[in-house]
Amino acid sequence: MVDIEINGVTIKAEEGAMVIEAADIAGITIPRFCYHKKLSIAANCRMCLVEVEKVGKPVPACATPVTGGMKVYTRSPKAIAAQRSVMEFLLINHPLDCPICDQGGECDLQEMAMGFGNDVSRYNEGKRVVRDRNIGPLIATDMTRCIHCTRCVRFGQEIAGMMELGAPGRGEHMRITTYLEDAVESELSGNVIDLCPVGALTSKPYRYTARPWELTAHHSVSPHDCVGANLRVDTRAHRVMRVVPRENEEVNETWLADRDRFSYTALYDKDRAMAPLIKRDGQWQETDWDTALTFAADGLKRIIARDGAANLGALAADWSTTEELYLLQKLMRKLGSSHIDHRVRQQDFSDQDAMPSFPWLGQSIASLGSLDAALLVGSNVRHEQPLLGQRLRQAALKGAKVSLINPMDYDFHFPVGEKLIDTPAGMLGQLAAVVSAAAEQKGATVEGLDALVTVDIEDRHRAIARSLIEAKNGTVLLGNISAYHPAAGALRQLGVQLADLSDVRIGFLAEGGNSVGAWLAGALPHRGTAGSEVDSGKDWRAMFESGLGGYLLLGLEPERDCIDPALATRALDAAEFVVALSAYDSPAMREYADAILPIALYLETSGTYVNGEGRWQSFAGCANPPGEARPAWKLLRVLGNLLDTEGFGYMGSDEVLAEVQGACRDVRPDNGRAWQAPTLGPAPTGIVRTTDFPIYAVDPMVRRAAPLQDTPLAGAAAVHACAETLADAGLSSAGRVRVSRGDSRTELPIVADERVPPGSVYIASGKRGSELLGGAFESIELTQA
């Protein structure tokens, strides 16, 4: 630490820190445009010029390191004259169209001009005009307003890892643009809207809809992945106008994924269920709440009275709030059924009793940025948890060796160590080979491991093992694809073993925004709240295969959200009575449901999400739900009372939360487990379907967020296969293909894609076109259409 003096006040500053950082910490404001604490220093706007004693000219505070005894003046006549001159230059070409600019009222340039600008411009010449380009459905451009701070360019290079925006041209001809009118494609692109200090880059969906001073700010938490990004939600007249990040260094820093930022557009989708709907004599009719809830309760009672509560099952979405999940399982268990599940994307429950009280990240989110080695198994982290991907990128740029075992060669935005790409079944062999290499290097023997090592142990496997063993701060992370895998239990067992052998942390990347909350609340067949012991019920697959008579669905669209939509649709169609608590009304849902009770989405209800690192984050409702929609916890409370169960007299969701939180007070997660050689079923033969839930297909909201669906990352499902697979199957590399498995069949376009290893094809789940297909990671039949 060194002592410096700013404006006569002595402050302590970190050695090597820049003057502007020291001033920010001391609360002394220095004007700036190009400087941003999360980005590299460009020093090109010159707005932060300050006077330093014994230095002739004013110097930029963002690029001047502190030295002991330095005397800085930010408000001296010399400093102010410099700042005013810079402001005059910046305004020369600025259009001053604040009245029609979306940034007006929250614009750095506008604010600085109030402080440092002149009332009247001395500039009489013609101003420069820059042609706007369409850079996609998320970001609106008005490039004449740009002051060339290059924050957006540096963001792409340094944080998003895709340099999509650049600054071609020179001098007066310099402009910020993508290459050749390309749409930006990064999953983090929306952050440039926040970074832009002027109105050059603004939010396209929000454009011309509100003024900042009309907005009321609320706090919320994103439900789309296990990061639980902190949000500031701006509303006007109880309607959400936009979502921006709320800074939380430990969770999302200052960033948001585009999914978190733009999914609010789905709040007002035409599919929103506006009134309770019930099906009487095969006819759907809108009705009032009393009728609908009595209808739903009576239907459920009828099934219980006739076949017992064991003929009733409940399935919940893992983006439901902890309170909702808790009430759902409480209701079911009070009724006498333990058939409750939220893991509708998992297929292997063989090891569910060995699971920790909740599968968690195994470390804090913030610590991912300082890893020195990591192995990702079955993860497209960049699209599954974009902000965790960003943390891993920061670690990789600092030299961490991040290796992968994946069923598909996903694009990563950081340098990858070793990359083992194999078919779904082959992934197990690859991971076993790494475990074996680790055991060899540690001189340990792992009983029954050799049978799993189906590939030759090569230098790549040894290199991964060595990187983990040598790591001071390493981790093995099992991603979402590992969780969906039919041999997920074996992958988990091997992952834990590898982490134990190499003495690194084992982490699970939770699938949904509130998967951890669902485990804690007890939305599981085999465990109650806080992991308590209960009479074990059926998991989702067992429910569907045994054909229960009644189902209660919470927030879920099984035809898209379940890993086996064909099985789900069949079972729900066959069921006698299905109550769907759903924010959206869809033709598919009307096919199988008997009552659709419209619920509030996350921005419209109070609740709590528990993120992947086990952080409880509560939020209040920000906007009114549309029409007759009600928070799901209230509906579950009423259903609880109508079904004559006790303990549903809650006055507010905070009482529910207190109950769950009280029960979970002493829960400490431990991802570890003792080694037990997994037994594998026969590997699938023929062509195997690899799948994942793509970034803009993960949940009903994201799927209806129109701006996200217009990005290059969205789109309908297709069959992706490499040339070798196509040739072996006798398929052409274009056109359409008939895909079938058992009774389910569909027809999809073919895309030649060398990222998919031979012997497998990739067909996304959750996307348009994949609804009727089952068999994730199982064999499928392909014939040319």
Place this chain on the structure above:
Amino acid sequence: MAQPGNIELLTPDTRAEIDDWIAKYPSDQQQSAVMAALRIAQEQNEGYLTDALIGAIAAYLDMPTVAVYEVATFYSMYELNPVGRHKLSICTNISCMLRGSDEVVEHLEKRLGIKLGESTADGKFTLKEVECLGACVNAPMLQLGREYIENLTPETLDRLLDTLE
């Protein structure tokens, strides 16, 4: 996002020449060769760069396409539109101006029937205004290919043009 560039657009000779430049820099810094690579590609393509060539260089040097485009648009010696076989780059900066570059420009414009920044219809000549090329001692001057032609007068200009095919 731009489609990955096709490095096949660079001829084997071009690639070999770029490789010579890459070899001059540390092994993980091949992007340092971007300026040379653009120049070599420009020479391969009758003196100007196309979007496809810029993409090809980006792919060859493993750089973001927009970063290569930034370089290509920053320097005035890269041409992004077709140019004539002979590009006459006339300095109109202060020393040349004082020594009569206006007359040089006027003479050339009149003789070739084109304005600065234009090319003749037969694709033979392009006139380009440039800033100081550092040959003030023999102003006025122009650059033709890799040569400087100095102490220009209407007569020397006519002789020069007559020798060009």
